[in-house]
Amino acid sequence: MCQVEEAKLKGYCQACGITTPIVSTPESLQERLVSSVKEGFKDLVKLLQEDNIKREISLPIRSEIQLEVLKKMGRGPCLIIHYLYPASWLAVPDQCLKPLVTTKQSVNLNAFLRILNELYPGIKTALKKEGILSQLNLQLEDLEPENFPAESVVPASIPEGSLSGVGHLEGELLAARDPNTIITLVSQIQSAPGSRPLCSINYKWELSKSLTNMLKGMPAGLQRDRLYVYVSKATELKGIKLFAEARQLFRLVEEETRTMLPWLSSAVHWELLHLDLTEILETKGNCDFSRQEIIQQTSACVRAYHRDKDTPPRRDLVELCAVTLLNLQEWELLCQIETRRDGTLQFASLLGSICRDLCTNKAGRFSATGFWNGVLPMFGRGGVVYQQKRLSSGAAKDVQRDGILSRSSFMALVQKIKNSLVLTIILSFLTKVYNILKDDCSSEVSLEYGELWPTVIERQDDYSQTPVIECLQATLLYALTAYPNHHYWLKTQGDVLFAQGHYSGALKNYLSAAVVTTDYFSQLLPRGIFDDQLIGKMILCCTKLHCHTQAAVLCQYQEEINYTTAFRALSERYCNDSCDTFYQHIWDVSLLEYLVNQHVRRGDVERRRTLLRLMGNLELNINNNEEIQHEAANIRKGRFLRALAHQYL
Numbered sequence: 001m002c003q004v005e006e007a008k009l010k011g012y013c014q015a016c017g018i019t020t021p022i023v024s025t026p027e028s029l030q031e032r033l034v035s036s037v038k039e040g041f042k043d044l045v046k047l048l049q050e051d052n053i054k055r056e057i058s059l060p061i062r063s064e065i066q067l068e069v070l071k072k073m074g075r076g077p078c079l080i081i082h083y084l085y086p087a088s089w090l091a092v093p094d095q096c097l098k099p100l101v102t103t104k105q106s107v108n109l110n111a112f113l114r115i116l117n118e119l120y121p122g123i124k125t126a127l128k129k130e131g132i133l134s135q136l137n138l139q140l141e142d143l144e145p146e147n148f149p150a151e152s153v154v155p156a157s158i159p160e161g162s163l164s165g166v167g168h169l170e171g172e173l174l175a176a177r178d179p180n181t182i183i184t185l186v187s188q189i190q191s192a193p194g195s196r197p198l199c200s201i202n203y204k205w206e207l208s209k210s211l212t213n214m215l216k217g218m219p220a221g222l223q224r225d226r227l228y229v230y231v232s233k234a235t236e237l238k239g240i241k242l243f244a245e246a247r248q249l250f251r252l253v254e255e256e257t258r259t260m261l262p263w264l265s266s267a268v269h270w271e272l273l274h275l276d277l278t279e280i281l282e283t284k285g286n287c288d289f290s291r292q293e294i295i296q297q298t299s300a301c302v303r304a305y306h307r308d309k310d311t312p313p314r315r316d317l318v319e320l321c322a323v324t325l326l327n328l329q330e331w332e333l334l335c336q337i338e339t340r341r342d343g344t345l346q347f348a349s350l351l352g353s354i355c356r357d358l359c360t361n362k363a364g365r366f367s368a369t370g371f372w373n374g375v376l377p378m379f380g381r382g383g384v385v386y387q388q389k390r391l392s393s394g395a396a397k398d399v400q401r402d403g404i405l406s407r408s409s410f411m412a413l414v415q416k417i418k419n420s421l422v423l424t425i426i427l428s429f430l431t432k433v434y435n436i437l438k439d440d441c442s443s444e445v446s447l448e449y450g451e452l453w454p455t456v457i458e459r460q461d462d463y464s465q466t467p468v469i470e471c472l473q474a475t476l477l478y479a480l481t482a483y484p485n486h487h488y489w490l491k492t493q494g495d496v497l498f499a500q501g502h503y504s505g506a507l508k509n510y511l512s513a514a515v516v517t518t519d520y521f522s523q524l525l526p527r528g529i530f531d532d533q534l535i536g537k538m539i540l541c542c543t544k545l546h547c548h549t550q551a552a553v554l555c556q557y558q559e560e561i562n563y564t565t566a567f568r569a570l571s572e573r574y575c576n577d578s579c580d581t582f583y584q585h586i587w588d589v590s591l592l593e594y595l596v597n598q599h600v601r602r603g604d605v606e607r608r609r610t611l612l613r614l615m616g617n618l619e620l621n622i623n624n625n626e627e628i629q630h631e632a633a634n635i636r637k638g639r640f641l642r643a644l645a646h647q648y649l
Contacts, residue, residue, distance in 0.1 A: 029056040033065070041069065166195045173229070174202055179248040182233050190222050198225035205232035208314060211271070214264050227253055231268070234275075243279040250275060266311040273297050273313075277320045281327075284418060291328065298324055302337050302345065315344075322348035323416040331356035343404040346374060347413065354452070355421055368452035371429065376457070377403030378410060379433065379471075381464045407467055414475050420486065423479045424448055430472040431492060433457070437465045443499035446491055446534075472496060487513040491529060495537070503541040508648045510538050515645060521638040525557070532558045539565065547577040553585050553640055556633070567594055580607050583614060585640035587633045589622055 027035075029051050036044050044065070051057045166189055173185040189195050207215070211231060218224040234249035250272045257265040276294065279287055298321040305318045322344055325334050334352025339345040353367035380403075405413070417423055431447035436457050438444075457463060476493050480486065494509030517526050535557045542551035548569040555566035570591065586592055592615050599608040614620075619632035 029054060030058075030061065033057055033061070037065065037068070044069075166192045170201050176233070177237060177242060177245060179245050179252070182230070182249065183252070186226055186229050190226065199228045201229075202232070205236065207231060207235060208271075210311075210314065211267055214267055218261070218264075227257070227264075231271075234271075238275055238278065241282060243275060243282075246275055247272065263311050270301070270311070270313040270317055273301060274317045274320060277317075277324050280324065281320070281416060281418070294324065295328065295330060295333065299333060299337075305342075306338055306340055318342075319344045319413065320416070323413060326351060326422050327418045329355070329419060329421075331359065343409065344413065346404045347371075347410075350374060351422055351425060354425055358421070358425075358449070365452060369454070372453055374404040375410070375429065376433065376463075378405060378407050379463050379467050381462055407471065411471060411474060415478055418482060420483055423475070423482070424488075425452075427472070427475055427479060427489065427492065429453065430468060430475060433463075434465070434468045434472055434496075436460070437463060437468060438499065440499070443495075445495040445499060446488075448488055469496070469500075485516045487516045487529060490516065491534070498537050498541065503544040504648070507538060507541040507545075507644075510534065510541075511641070511645050511648055514641060515649070518638075518641075521641045521645070524634060525637070525641075530557075542577075543569065546572075546575050548572040548575040549577045549579050549582045550644065552591065553582055556586070556588050556591070557637065561588060561590075563590065566591055570595055570598065580610060582640070582643070583607075583611060585636045585643070586614070587620060587629075587636045589615065589620060592620075 029047060033044075033047055033051075036042050036047055048057075048062070051062075169185055169189050169192070173182065173189065176182045176185060186198065189198065215224060215228050215231070218227075230249045230253050234246040234253075237243075237246035237249070250268055254265050254268045254272065257268065276289060277298070280289060280294070301313050301321045302318060305313050305315075322334075322337075325337075326348055331352045334349050335356060337345060337349055339349055350367060350371040354371060356362075357367055414423075414426060417426070428447045428449045431445045432450060432453040435444050435447075436455070437460065473496060476489060476496065479489055480493065483489065490509045490513035494506045494513065497503075497509065498506035514521065514525060514530065517529060518524065535554060539551045539554045539562075542548070542554060552566045552569040555562050555569070583592075583595065586595075592611055596608055596611045596615070599605075599611065617632075618624075619628055622629075624632075
């Protein structure tokens with residue numbers, strides 16, 4: 001800061017004709033406190049007593065001063081009073097309670113001391129010894145509860161519902177996870193006098209709308225509060241995946257309400273089923289449940305969804321039942337369930353029908369067509385699709401075509417499916433739609449069961465390609481998370497990335513598929529997966545990444561070596577791979593001879609010698625029989641692919 005002498009400043013003012021006197025601003029209490037600390041706590045008690053009246057210094061600053069003073073002097077007898085009457089304890093004992101500014105402060109302090117005496121009966125002796133009682137004009141008898149003044153702002157006795165009683169139990173209830181502990185705490189809180197309703201303990205407890213309405217419909221009383229806490233804690237425990245503890249509480253409520261409140265018991269029964277199905281989904285079936293019992297309960301739930309008018313199961317439970325039947329491969333049961341224009345049940349039923357036909361070696365075209373027509377409209381532009389309908393008069397009319405699911409509902413269901421066959425059919429459907437809308441043979445995405453689906457889409461311009469690719473990528477990501485070693489899905493993922501121009505990612509997925517199918521290249525690449533089309537995509541990926549030597553080596557993997565592409569790649573002077581380090585993986589003599597010629601032209605003697613040494617290997621002699629030549633090629637194939645995997649994976 002700029003510092004100016006007062007005498008000079010007055011002179012400047014006179015020179016400029018300024019006659020206004022300079023008024024110095026008095027220092028604030030906080031500034032005076034800082035100066036006092038610097039000067040060794042000079043007049044500190046006086047400053048703090050003044051602040052007790054003006055209250056300008058913040059409590060954190062006073063707390064810092066407290067810590068500094070405690071280093072130089074022992075804790076005074078009135079330390080506890082600091083929180084009731086800030087910083088007065090810093091004074092010497094005969095000043096520690098001076099000045100008591102207002103009558104209200106004095107009354108509060110007196111009541112506080114009386115409560116301390118009730119909590120700790122031996123403290124009154126210490127208070128008298130230190131002279132505190134005399135400073136407050138109190139006698140030992142004044143600290144007894146029967147002598148409390150009527151105007152005291154603090155009650156004469158501590159109620160059992162205070163923080164030390166019911167409040168402590170409520171805190172334990174909020175943190176409790178053991179069902180027996182929860183039951184005990186609820187009983188203790190309800191039996192304590194002055195306790196508040198249990199439903200008001202935690203406003204973050206969330207129940208389903210139906211259960212909330214049922215509990216609110218009960219007469220107010222201890223039973224309603226108790227059941228509310230049991231159900232709320234069970235729901236909370238289910239959310240943190242403590243399924244056994246949540247099940248114990250749900251069953252307790254179900255048994256208690258079975259006779260007197262059957263409608264609530266039925267609702268809790270559905271909550272128990274939801275808990276069981278959620279545990280099966282989260283643990284991927286690795287739990288102790290009877291398969292037949294689960295199937296019976298899910299079937300009963302779907303039937304009750306359509307027929308039970310009093311306490312029908314929630315819709316999310318019905319969705320979970322449908323997904324569970326898909327995961328358990330109950331195709332016949334799915335084909336027989338009653339859908340009644342419910343989108344989720346129709347979706348599951350159609351998928352079950354397709355899976356049943358595929359498992360019984362049937363064509364499955366009829367079921368697939370129903371699935372195609374029901375799900376495809378969700379990809380319409382603006383969510384609306386029209387189709388032409390021929391009237392009796394012969395005229396054509398556009399009729400809006402509704403899908404059975406929205407895209408958000410579709411993806412929510414897909415995220416719960418664990419069965420690989422069902423996921424394969426969904427990926428096949430999405431891939432087929434994407435290929436038709438993209439209409440590009442060079443970047444077509446491979447798919448399984450492609451014969452199930454139609455080859456064209458009517459009024460193709462009414463559909464958007466963007467939501468299709470979003471759903472396809474999200475489904476692939478989820479499917480590969482559940483089954484990371486599914487080679488065909490890895491190949492499909494690579495094709496999708498290739499179509500979008502992400503060549504490094506595409507090559508990574510292709511190599512991952514190769515690692516899975518060949519046990520890390522200890523076996524030959526299966527031609528059913530790694531055909532010439534896929535090898536061509538890998539070559540193009542390497543070319544786009546300017547790894548031309550790798551592209552040339554990959555040309556040897558095709559049934560008929562594409563020498564034009566290989567020679568063009570080897571003639572590139574600038575590339576991102578390490579060029580000659582991959583020469584050892586070339587087994588085709590024509591490519592080696594071309595490289596020798598290239599390096600002779602460039603005057604690269606060292607690389608020419610390396611190539612000649614490679615050509616001199618006995619296993620590369622063109623006069624060898626086919627078995628030796630194939631063995632030499634297979635060794636180099638595996639070695640090269642392992643080098644690529646080390647680079648890209």
